[in-house]
Amino acid sequence: MNGHKLTQLLKIDYPFIQGGMARVATGLFAAQVSNAGALGVIGSGSMEPQHLEAHIADCKAHLEEGRTWAVNLMMMNPHCDDLVDIIIRERVPVVTTGAGSPSAYVERLQAAGCQVWPVIASPLMAKRMARLGVDGLIVEGCEAGGHVGSFTTLALLPQVLATVDLPVVAAGGIATGAQALAVFAMGAVGIQLGTLLLAAEECPIHDNYRARVLQAKIEDVVTIGRIAGTATQLLKNPMSRAYVKMERSGADWEALERYSLGGLAKAVIEGDQDAGAMMVGQSVGLVQEVKPLAAIFADLMRDTDQAMRRLTDEWEAEGPWKSTDTD
Structure with a gap:
């Protein structure tokens, strides 16, 4: 590998x-x-x-x-x-x-x-x-x-x-x-x-941040900031919803920055589930x-190895795409 x-x-x-x-x-x-x-x-x-x-x-x-x-x-x-x-x-x-x-x-x-x-x-x-x-x-x-x-x-x-x-x-x-x-x-x-x-x-x-990560599904992820050119992926909460509304209403970059300033610290340190920027990727689910x-x-290495063995076994099994021509 x-x-x-x-x-x-x-x-x-x-x-x-x-x-x-x-x-x-x-x-x-x-x-x-x-x-x-x-x-x-x-x-x-x-x-x-x-x-x-x-x-x-x-x-x-x-x-x-x-x-x-x-x-x-x-x-x-x-x-x-x-x-x-x-x-x-x-x-x-x-x-x-x-x-x-x-x-x-x-x-x-x-x-x-x-x-x-x-x-x-x-x-x-x-x-x-x-x-x-x-x-x-x-x-x-x-x-x-x-x-x-x-x-x-x-x-x-x-x-x-x-x-x-x-x-x-x-x-x-x-x-x-x-x-x-x-x-x-x-x-x-x-x-x-x-x-x-x-x-x-x-x-x-913060434990609150970790709890949200463990509970979240892919549908709970949102990308904000695309209009302003600063696309950021995080969990949906009141802060992210308000940010999206500001974007759609035409708020400028400075206003959006002022609104979101300190959001990551609020999530990581304070565990604020409403105002914190709880950044996650789409694998959160x-x-x-x-x-x-x-x-x-x-565990990830073991699971990778198991996935490879499983795929190899399935691929090597006889399938309709396999040629029977022995010439």
Whole structure:
């Protein structure tokens, strides 16, 4: 299976990368993910430099020897220059990037021994990243939680793979072994997980947020912000419904930003089910129980293996499409 390549590239046990979820992906959580065998990622989001330094220190304090970890860097953060300086100084092994092109930083990061894996949502962006010489790509479909693009994982992934000669990780809507097998079959070397990890025992979200995740079905997911060009996927609640009404009534971007400001913190920290932005992907209806991270990763690998064996058995069985011609 292709996943073996990612485990070698990143020196991890499982071919899984934790999504750099802002407010959720703390230094401690990243360490716990890495200790469980996947790639733990600190989500720097809109952090100021001193906050990233604190999260890196916390990650290192809890990280087992020899484990690989990462930082997610958002290009729209006004402190990017300072954050990159910190990443280089702290010898972060891997950086994932989002919300823009990392072109200003790729050469410096790689010279410092850091692998660079941008999150992209189109074949065009994949080509641009390949020209920069990045180490790999995380291809995220619109089934993901939080900020999303326009194309589904199933349609996007093979088109990116046909466009660039880079290792590619699939992201967006993946929570089961059968889904994992599908993207591995297409050529992905690994999977980025977000929504599934919201149900981890170690995940530092408010109990109210976790409860909504466990109860939610796919019909409870809504995408807001498409009109303003900031499409974001989350659970339906009074906040999201009011936001959609504002959009449809012609509210400008500034008004929408003011209304939604602090919504993620209200969800993650305060557990506000009415005013919080409870970001989830479309796989949320498949997330039904709380487990330790180690169990989540082991179970997903086992289920992927079982799905492959089941498919192989069914495919090898005699079927009407099989030729009986022995010539």
